[in-house]
Amino acid sequence: MKRYFALIPAAGVGARIAAASPKQYLPINGVPMLQHTLEAFRRSELIAHTYVVVSAGDGYIDSITPELGVTVLRCGGATRMDSILNGLRAIRANVGDDDMVLVHDAARPGLTPALIAKLIAAVGDHEGGGLLALPVVDTVKSTRTGTLQTTPRDGLWLAQTPQMFSYALLLRALALAPDPNAITDDASAVEMLGFSPKLVEGHPRNLKVTLPTDIAIAEMYLGQDSK
Ligand code: CTP
Ligand code: MG
Secondary structure, eight states, rough: OOOOEEEEEOOOOOOOTOOOOOGGSSSSSEEEEEHHHHHHHHHHHTEEEEEEEOOOSSSGGGGGGGGGTTEEEOOOSSSHHHHHHHHHHTTTGGGGSSSSEEEEEEEEEEEEHHHHHHHHHTTTTTTTOOEEEEOOOSSSEETTTTTTTTEOTTTEEEEEEEEEEEHHHHHHHHHSSSGGGOSSHHHHHHHHHOOEEEEEOOOOGOOOOSTTTHHHHHHHHHHHHHH
16 A cells, blocks of 8 residues: 655745745744644644655754654755755655655645545546646736736646655656756656646645735634634
Protein backbone atom coordinates (compact mmCIF):
# COMPACT_ATOMS: atom_id res chain seq x y z
CA MET A 1 0.00 0.00 0.00
CA LYS A 2 1.38 3.39 -0.94
CA ARG A 3 1.58 5.97 1.80
CA TYR A 4 0.90 9.71 1.75
CA PHE A 5 3.47 12.18 3.04
CA ALA A 6 3.18 15.94 3.40
CA LEU A 7 6.08 18.22 2.47
CA ILE A 8 5.60 21.84 3.52
CA PRO A 9 7.89 24.49 2.03
CA ALA A 10 8.26 27.17 4.72
CA ALA A 11 11.59 28.79 3.87
CA GLY A 12 10.40 31.97 2.20
CA VAL A 13 10.74 35.51 3.51
CA GLY A 14 7.37 36.92 2.46
CA ALA A 15 8.70 39.87 0.46
CA ARG A 16 5.28 40.85 -0.87
CA ILE A 17 3.68 41.01 2.56
CA ALA A 18 6.71 42.94 3.91
CA ALA A 19 6.13 42.24 7.61
CA ALA A 20 8.58 42.30 10.50
CA SER A 21 8.78 38.49 10.73
CA PRO A 22 8.67 35.83 7.98
CA LYS A 23 5.17 35.48 6.54
CA GLN A 24 4.65 31.87 7.63
CA TYR A 25 4.98 32.89 11.29
CA LEU A 26 2.60 35.86 11.25
CA PRO A 27 -0.30 35.40 13.67
CA ILE A 28 -3.66 34.31 12.24
CA ASN A 29 -6.22 34.68 15.03
CA GLY A 30 -3.29 34.64 17.46
CA VAL A 31 -1.68 31.42 16.21
CA PRO A 32 1.34 31.33 13.85
CA MET A 33 0.23 30.73 10.26
CA LEU A 34 2.45 27.66 9.89
CA GLN A 35 0.89 26.08 12.97
CA HIS A 36 -2.59 26.24 11.39
CA THR A 37 -1.14 24.68 8.23
CA LEU A 38 0.56 21.83 10.08
CA GLU A 39 -2.57 21.18 12.15
CA ALA A 40 -4.54 20.31 9.00
CA PHE A 41 -2.11 17.50 8.23
CA ARG A 42 -1.87 16.36 11.84
CA ARG A 43 -5.65 16.03 11.95
CA SER A 44 -5.79 14.07 8.67
CA GLU A 45 -5.83 10.32 9.21
CA LEU A 46 -4.55 9.77 5.67
CA ILE A 47 -1.12 11.37 6.18
CA ALA A 48 1.67 9.01 7.28
CA HIS A 49 4.05 11.81 8.27
CA THR A 50 4.65 15.51 7.70
CA TYR A 51 7.96 17.16 6.83
CA VAL A 52 8.48 20.91 6.96
CA VAL A 53 11.33 22.65 5.12
CA VAL A 54 12.68 25.80 6.78
CA SER A 55 15.79 27.89 6.15
CA ALA A 56 18.99 26.96 7.99
CA GLY A 57 18.86 30.00 10.26
CA ASP A 58 15.14 29.81 11.13
CA GLY A 59 14.74 30.98 14.71
CA TYR A 60 10.97 30.52 14.99
CA ILE A 61 10.22 26.92 14.10
CA ASP A 62 11.24 25.34 17.41
CA SER A 63 8.56 27.25 19.26
CA ILE A 64 5.69 25.74 17.28
CA THR A 65 6.62 22.21 16.21
CA PRO A 66 7.27 20.12 19.34
CA GLU A 67 3.66 19.10 19.91
CA LEU A 68 2.82 18.67 16.24
CA GLY A 69 4.83 15.51 15.54
CA VAL A 70 6.42 16.80 12.34
CA THR A 71 10.01 16.48 11.16
CA VAL A 72 11.84 19.77 10.57
CA LEU A 73 14.28 19.87 7.65
CA ARG A 74 16.62 22.87 7.79
CA CYS A 75 17.46 22.78 4.10
CA GLY A 76 15.48 25.63 2.54
CA GLY A 77 16.83 26.95 -0.76
CA ALA A 78 16.84 30.17 -2.77
CA THR A 79 13.51 29.46 -4.46
CA ARG A 80 10.37 27.54 -3.53
CA MET A 81 11.41 24.86 -6.00
CA ASP A 82 14.87 24.54 -4.45
CA SER A 83 13.36 24.20 -0.97
CA ILE A 84 11.12 21.37 -2.16
CA LEU A 85 13.88 19.64 -4.09
CA ASN A 86 16.19 19.82 -1.07
CA GLY A 87 13.40 18.45 1.11
CA LEU A 88 12.69 15.57 -1.27
CA ARG A 89 16.36 14.59 -1.26
CA ALA A 90 16.49 14.80 2.54
CA ILE A 91 13.61 12.33 2.98
CA ARG A 92 14.89 9.87 0.36
CA ALA A 93 15.56 7.09 2.90
CA ASN A 94 12.08 7.32 4.45
CA VAL A 95 9.82 7.47 1.40
CA GLY A 96 9.31 4.92 -1.37
CA ASP A 97 9.30 5.81 -5.06
CA ASP A 98 5.59 4.98 -5.32
CA ASP A 99 4.58 6.74 -2.12
CA MET A 100 2.71 9.99 -2.70
CA VAL A 101 4.03 13.38 -1.64
CA LEU A 102 1.58 16.22 -1.00
CA VAL A 103 3.43 19.53 -1.37
CA HIS A 104 1.57 22.29 0.43
CA ASP A 105 2.52 25.94 0.95
CA ALA A 106 3.02 26.99 4.56
CA ALA A 107 1.26 30.19 3.47
CA ARG A 108 -2.09 28.39 2.96
CA PRO A 109 -3.35 28.03 6.55
CA GLY A 110 -6.98 27.46 5.55
CA LEU A 111 -6.48 23.88 4.37
CA THR A 112 -8.68 21.25 6.03
CA PRO A 113 -8.47 17.46 6.44
CA ALA A 114 -11.59 17.28 4.24
CA LEU A 115 -9.79 18.99 1.35
CA ILE A 116 -6.80 16.68 1.80
CA ALA A 117 -9.14 13.68 1.65
CA LYS A 118 -10.94 15.09 -1.41
CA LEU A 119 -7.65 15.47 -3.28
CA ILE A 120 -6.41 11.99 -2.41
CA ALA A 121 -9.72 10.37 -3.39
CA ALA A 122 -10.11 12.28 -6.65
CA VAL A 123 -6.55 11.75 -7.87
CA GLY A 124 -6.59 8.04 -7.03
CA ASP A 125 -3.96 6.25 -9.14
CA HIS A 126 -3.84 8.90 -11.89
CA GLU A 127 -0.25 8.67 -13.14
CA GLY A 128 0.24 12.42 -13.44
CA GLY A 129 -0.89 13.12 -9.88
CA GLY A 130 -3.08 16.13 -9.22
CA LEU A 131 -3.75 19.35 -7.38
CA LEU A 132 -6.44 21.46 -5.81
CA ALA A 133 -7.46 24.40 -7.97
CA LEU A 134 -10.30 26.89 -8.40
CA PRO A 135 -12.13 27.71 -11.63
CA VAL A 136 -11.57 31.36 -12.62
CA VAL A 137 -14.73 33.36 -11.96
CA ASP A 138 -13.71 36.85 -13.08
CA THR A 139 -13.16 38.09 -16.63
CA VAL A 140 -9.45 37.85 -17.38
CA LYS A 141 -7.57 40.82 -18.90
CA SER A 142 -4.04 40.78 -20.23
CA THR A 143 -1.66 43.71 -20.80
CA ARG A 144 1.15 41.40 -21.85
CA THR A 145 1.24 42.51 -25.48
CA GLY A 146 0.83 46.22 -24.72
CA THR A 147 -2.75 46.23 -26.05
CA LEU A 148 -5.49 45.29 -23.61
CA GLN A 149 -6.85 41.85 -24.38
CA THR A 150 -9.51 39.64 -22.86
CA THR A 151 -8.85 35.95 -22.38
CA PRO A 152 -11.93 33.69 -22.21
CA ARG A 153 -12.10 32.38 -18.66
CA ASP A 154 -13.65 29.04 -19.46
CA GLY A 155 -11.16 26.27 -18.95
CA LEU A 156 -8.94 28.50 -16.78
CA TRP A 157 -8.09 27.48 -13.23
CA LEU A 158 -6.10 28.99 -10.38
CA ALA A 159 -3.70 26.46 -8.91
CA GLN A 160 -3.73 25.87 -5.18
CA THR A 161 -1.88 23.33 -3.07
CA PRO A 162 -1.65 20.54 -1.97
CA GLN A 163 -0.21 19.21 -5.21
CA MET A 164 0.28 15.46 -5.05
CA PHE A 165 2.59 13.22 -7.08
CA SER A 166 4.51 10.03 -6.56
CA TYR A 167 7.86 10.66 -4.92
CA ALA A 168 9.76 9.45 -7.99
CA LEU A 169 7.81 11.57 -10.47
CA LEU A 170 8.05 14.75 -8.40
CA LEU A 171 11.78 14.35 -7.79
CA ARG A 172 12.42 13.71 -11.48
CA ALA A 173 10.27 16.65 -12.59
CA LEU A 174 11.86 19.18 -10.26
CA ALA A 175 15.40 17.92 -10.89
CA LEU A 176 14.89 18.36 -14.65
CA ALA A 177 13.13 21.73 -14.49
CA PRO A 178 15.25 24.28 -16.37
CA ASP A 179 14.48 27.44 -14.35
CA PRO A 180 13.70 27.31 -10.61
CA ASN A 181 12.30 30.85 -10.65
CA ALA A 182 9.79 29.96 -13.36
CA ILE A 183 8.49 26.95 -11.40
CA THR A 184 5.98 28.56 -9.06
CA ASP A 185 4.11 25.32 -8.58
CA ASP A 186 5.05 21.66 -8.75
CA ALA A 187 2.49 20.65 -11.35
CA SER A 188 4.13 22.87 -13.97
CA ALA A 189 7.35 20.83 -13.69
CA VAL A 190 5.38 17.59 -14.01
CA GLU A 191 3.53 19.01 -17.05
CA MET A 192 6.91 19.64 -18.72
CA LEU A 193 7.50 15.88 -18.65
CA GLY A 194 4.32 15.37 -20.65
CA PHE A 195 1.99 14.40 -17.81
CA SER A 196 -1.41 15.95 -17.24
CA PRO A 197 -2.05 16.30 -13.50
CA LYS A 198 -5.70 16.09 -12.44
CA LEU A 199 -7.44 19.27 -11.32
CA VAL A 200 -9.59 18.85 -8.23
CA GLU A 201 -11.82 21.72 -7.15
CA GLY A 202 -10.50 23.28 -3.95
CA HIS A 203 -12.06 25.99 -1.80
CA PRO A 204 -11.53 29.77 -1.44
CA ARG A 205 -10.63 29.25 2.24
CA ASN A 206 -7.42 27.62 1.01
CA LEU A 207 -6.13 30.99 -0.26
CA LYS A 208 -2.43 31.71 -0.25
CA VAL A 209 -1.67 34.54 2.11
CA THR A 210 0.44 36.77 -0.12
CA LEU A 211 -0.52 40.43 0.48
CA PRO A 212 -1.30 42.22 3.78
CA THR A 213 -5.02 42.21 2.96
CA ASP A 214 -5.04 38.39 2.82
CA ILE A 215 -4.50 38.12 6.59
CA ALA A 216 -8.05 39.31 7.37
CA ILE A 217 -9.54 36.84 4.87
CA ALA A 218 -7.60 33.93 6.38
CA GLU A 219 -8.68 35.03 9.86
CA MET A 220 -12.29 35.11 8.74
CA TYR A 221 -12.23 31.54 7.42
CA LEU A 222 -10.24 30.11 10.33
CA GLY A 223 -12.44 31.99 12.80
CA GLN A 224 -15.49 30.19 11.42
CA ASP A 225 -14.04 26.81 12.40
CA SER A 226 -14.31 27.33 16.13
CA LYS A 227 -17.90 28.60 15.96
N1 CTP B 1 9.11 29.09 0.03
C1 CTP B 1 10.19 28.28 0.38
N2 CTP B 1 11.46 28.62 -0.02
C2 CTP B 1 11.66 29.72 -0.77
C3 CTP B 1 10.57 30.54 -1.15
C4 CTP B 1 9.29 30.19 -0.74
O1 CTP B 1 10.00 27.27 1.06
N3 CTP B 1 12.94 30.03 -1.12
C5 CTP B 1 7.76 28.75 0.52
C6 CTP B 1 7.12 29.88 1.33
O2 CTP B 1 7.57 29.84 2.69
C7 CTP B 1 5.65 29.60 1.17
C8 CTP B 1 5.55 28.86 -0.18
O3 CTP B 1 6.89 28.53 -0.55
O4 CTP B 1 5.13 28.77 2.17
C9 CTP B 1 4.85 29.71 -1.22
O5 CTP B 1 5.67 30.81 -1.56
P1 CTP B 1 5.24 32.34 -1.46
O6 CTP B 1 3.81 32.49 -1.12
O7 CTP B 1 5.78 33.01 -2.67
O8 CTP B 1 6.04 32.81 -0.13
P2 CTP B 1 7.29 33.77 -0.07
O9 CTP B 1 8.26 33.41 -1.14
O10 CTP B 1 7.77 33.74 1.34
O11 CTP B 1 6.62 35.19 -0.36
P3 CTP B 1 7.12 36.29 -1.44
O12 CTP B 1 7.13 35.61 -2.78
O13 CTP B 1 6.12 37.39 -1.32
O14 CTP B 1 8.50 36.69 -0.99
MG1 MG C 1 7.71 33.60 -3.23
